[in-house]
Amino acid sequence: MLINSAVGKLPQNKIFLVVPAYNEEKTVALVLEDLCQRSFNVVLVDDGSRDGTYDIVKDMQNKYPNHIFIYRHVINRGLGAALKTGIAAALKNGAEYIVTFDADGQHDPHDIETVCEPLINKDADVVIGSRNFSDMPLSRNWGNYLMNTLTMIFYGIYVNDSQSGLRAFNANSARLLKLNYHGYGVSSEIISEIKKNNLNLKEVPIKTIYTSYTLEKGTNTSVGLKILFKMIIDIFKKF
Amino acid sequence: MLSAEGNNKHLLTIKMSGVKMIYQPIGVIIGILGLIISIIRFRSGKSSAGMLGFWILVWAITIVISIFPDSTTFFANLFGIGRGLDFILIIAILGCYYFIFKIYNMIEQVESEITELVRQIALNNENENNKNDSQEDDPSNKLES
Numbered sequence: 362m363l364i365n366s367a368v369g370k371l372p373q374n375k376i377f378l379v380v381p382a383y384n385e386e387k388t389v390a391l392v393l394e395d396l397c398q399r400s401f402n403v404v405l406v407d408d409g410s411r412d413g414t415y416d417i418v419k420d421m422q423n424k425y426p427n428h429i430f431i432y433r434h435v436i437n438r439g440l441g442a443a444l445k446t447g448i449a450a451a452l453k454n455g456a457e458y459i460v461t462f463d464a465d466g467q468h469d470p471h472d473i474e475t476v477c478e479p480l481i482n483k484d485a486d487v488v489i490g491s492r493n494f495s496d497m498p499l500s501r502n503w504g505n506y507l508m509n510t511l512t513m514i515f516y517g518i519y520v521n522d523s524q525s526g527l528r529a530f531n532a533n534s535a536r537l538l539k540l541n542y543h544g545y546g547v548s549s550e551i552i553s554e555i556k557k558n559n560l561n562l563k564e565v566p567i568k569t570i571y572t573s574y575t576l577e578k579g580t581n582t583s584v585g586l587k588i589l590f591k592m593i594i595d596i597f598k599k600f
Numbered sequence: 601m602l603s604a605e606g607n608n609k610h611l612l613t614i615k616m617s618g619v620k621m622i623y624q625p626i627g628v629i630i631g632i633l634g635l636i637i638s639i640i641r642f643r644s645g646k647s648s649a650g651m652l653g654f655w656i657l658v659w660a661i662t663i664v665i666s667i668f669p670d671s672t673t674f675f676a677n678l679f680g681i682g683r684g685l686d687f688i689l690i691i692a693i694l695g696c697y698y699f700i701f702k703i704y705n706m707i708e709q710v711e712s713e714i715t716e717l718v719r720q721i722a723l724n725n726e727n728e729n730n731k732n733d734s735q736e737d738d739p740s741n742k743l744e745s
Binding site: 406409422430431432433434435436438439442445446449450453541594 | 704718719722
């Protein structure tokens, strides 16, 4: 049964969800099921997974043949690379709106409508879904504030949730993004590209689903430090 | 009659200058060999004119320092460093830092290129991973919902 009513307002055939996945065999089937039931187009980028992710997604593709597009990195290259491939593939397949969506079940598919609305109403070129920080454990909180501050220092915009994985772009904005960071630093780089191209950014609140699984992953302090190190080195490279 | 102290000092001076004297000719020989090899490499096209210039400088300095070791003291004092040897060591360490930085950048470059390759492979294999009933590249065919 296809759930159409909840997202009746959205032009689903123009929306492409880019789902980067690395070793997500536990959650990817449920996430894709949810998305396909809502008739979205899904570009799944398998970033060199060593577990059953690819096979699971292949099965899902047989179940929903016209909704899932699979792209596979032969080696793991990081979130930034996966997003870059996914966005390029979505544009190639005629996407008008692109939404990046996590494969680990942290995002609620209802929020797709939340982030797409400003794009469709032409209120913004890029929409970032901000998580509510009071729901988050303290260690994550500090990490996020730090990344937000660093992003502002290096790239000039303060975003409430610079590391959020749920972002929406219209096709023009997506085309303008020049992403070079392979790993998690891409979240801040996207902000930098938004500023460089003078795109209209809007932040909307979204729901986060925190399970013990999702808490282990994502940006933590050591990854944050690595990103900071890279940002500093980048400044030196300009000489 | 020489005092014992005077004797020892005298011997020490001879010993020190003896040590100096061994590495001096060695340094000059290494410098000359280095010059010859650098010129040969340039002639056979393995290094550019810029690199040749750089290496000639390096070997020339090696030779000069070997013949006039005290010249290093002069340069060291220019920078406020006590000994010529300290000065050389500091230059060597800074040089190492610079090369490490360069190598780090090279590795980043290589990583970028690998990523680009992996991405191109992924995009090129799109048909293999997305075998649908309709195989045409026409985008409107893919949007059937």
